[in-house]
Amino acid sequence: MERKEWPLWEVFIRSKGGLDHKHCGSVHAPDAKMALSSARDVYTRRMEGVSIWVVRADQIHASDPDAKPEMFDPAEDKIYRHPTFYTLPDEVNHM
Amino acid sequence: MTTTATAADAAHLDYVLRIADSALILGQRLAEWCGHGPVIEEDIALTNTALDLIGQARLLLTHAGHLEGKGRGEDALAFLRAEPEYRSLTICELPNEDFGRTCLRNCLFAAFQMQLWQALASSSDAQLAAIAGKSIKEARYHLQHASDWTVRLGDGTEESHGRMQRALDYLWPYTAEFFSPTATDQQAEAAGIGPAGSSLAAAWEESVVPVLEVATLKVPARTPFLSRGKEGRHSEHMGHLLAEMQYLQRAHPGGTW
Numbered sequence: 001m002e003r004k005e006w007p008l009w010e011v012f013i014r015s016k017g018g019l020d021h022k023h024c025g026s027v028h029a030p031d032a033k034m035a036l037s038s039a040r041d042v043y044t045r046r047m048e049g050v051s052i053w054v055v056r057a058d059q060i061h062a063s064d065p066d067a068k069p070e071m072f073d074p075a076e077d078k079i080y081r082h083p084t085f086y087t088l089p090d091e092v093n094h095m
Numbered sequence: 096m097t098t099t100a101t102a103a104d105a106a107h108l109d110y111v112l113r114i115a116d117s118a119l120i121l122g123q124r125l126a127e128w129c130g131h132g133p134v135i136e137e138d139i140a141l142t143n144t145a146l147d148l149i150g151q152a153r154l155l156l157t158h159a160g161h162l163e164g165k166g167r168g169e170d171a172l173a174f175l176r177a178e179p180e181y182r183s184l185t186i187c188e189l190p191n192e193d194f195g196r197t198c199l200r201n202c203l204f205a206a207f208q209m210q211l212w213q214a215l216a217s218s219s220d221a222q223l224a225a226i227a228g229k230s231i232k233e234a235r236y237h238l239q240h241a242s243d244w245t246v247r248l249g250d251g252t253e254e255s256h257g258r259m260q261r262a263l264d265y266l267w268p269y270t271a272e273f274f275s276p277t278a279t280d281q282q283a284e285a286a287g288i289g290p291a292g293s294s295l296a297a298a299w300e301e302s303v304v305p306v307l308e309v310a311t312l313k314v315p316a317r318t319p320f321l322s323r324g325k326e327g328r329h330s331e332h333m334g335h336l337l338a339e340m341q342y343l344q345r346a347h348p349g350g351t352w
Binding site for chain 1: 134135136139143236243
């Protein structure tokens with residue numbers, strides 16, 4: 001009998017209201033419903049989350065690791081892109 | 096008056112033990128899946144369910160120990176009783192067989208627990224009502240998870256459908272015990288402690304039969320067969336289960352870690 005692997009799903013968990021969903025791992029599942037259920041059972045056993053996203057891993061388009069030099073190195077010497085050079089009034093906190 | 100009060104207290108204790116022991120014994124059965132699940136995700140899911148049930152059993156057995164008033168705690172009740180003193184439903188002690196039958200039993204049992212916890216939320220026993228409030232959320236998830244698998248496998252391949260139908264034919268007669276009338280049921284209902292099993296039958300069927308239909312499974316006809324685990328008369332499987340479950344406490348009395 002042919003054995004087919006279930007597709008892989010990437011799991012993203014929001015740890016509490018207001019925070020972003022963060023990638024925390026992956027599960028194998030034949031459909032989204034079961035992927036959510038498995039993600040709940042595997043990744044939220046210790047109160048890690050209040051919300052789960054699952055995304056089929058083959059639906060994620062990733063940048064090419066070999067293209068790192070042209071993709072990311074040019075940003076290296078553009079330090080002025082950080083907003084740290086502006087003088088802010090005291091009333092503006094937490095920038 | 097004293098005799099009546101004593102009888103009522105005994106029924107109250109018996110009623111709580113039935114709920115506690117059913118959770119304990121099914122928890123023990125499900126724990127057998129640990130490390131043996133068909134995929135790691137489901138291995139963890141079944142173990143989570145087992146831990147939920149054992150958690151419920153701990154709260155209920157602790158409560159039962161207080162009701163009994165003989166100084167027995169959760170461990171003494173869980174590990175040091177003899178087989179006829181366990182009041183668990185027979186369906187809980189039946190062997191897992193395969194993953195499909197395990198999920199189907201979870202579905203049938205969780206649907207029963209849902210009805211029970213719902214009714215117990217208004218119990219005159221405040222502790223029992225509080226445990227019900229916590230446990231119903233767990234049962235809701237167990238039911239969802241088990242129903243999904245019942246449908247997936249029942250309405251799956253020829254092989255999985257056949258296994259699920261055989262599992263249903265095997266398990267169905269044991270569900271009659273959920274609802275069989277006993278003196279304990281009658282007294283618990285009269286005292287407002289909780290529902291008699293018989294009062295939950297219709298709602299249980301309404302929640303379970305549609306799932307079985309979607310799973311393309313044929314619901315067997317009711318037969319006169321009636322198991323009596325909740326009255327302490329267990330199947331041949333119970334002794335083996337208890338031998339394994341009790342071994343550590345029997346071999347090393349009072350052992351902790």
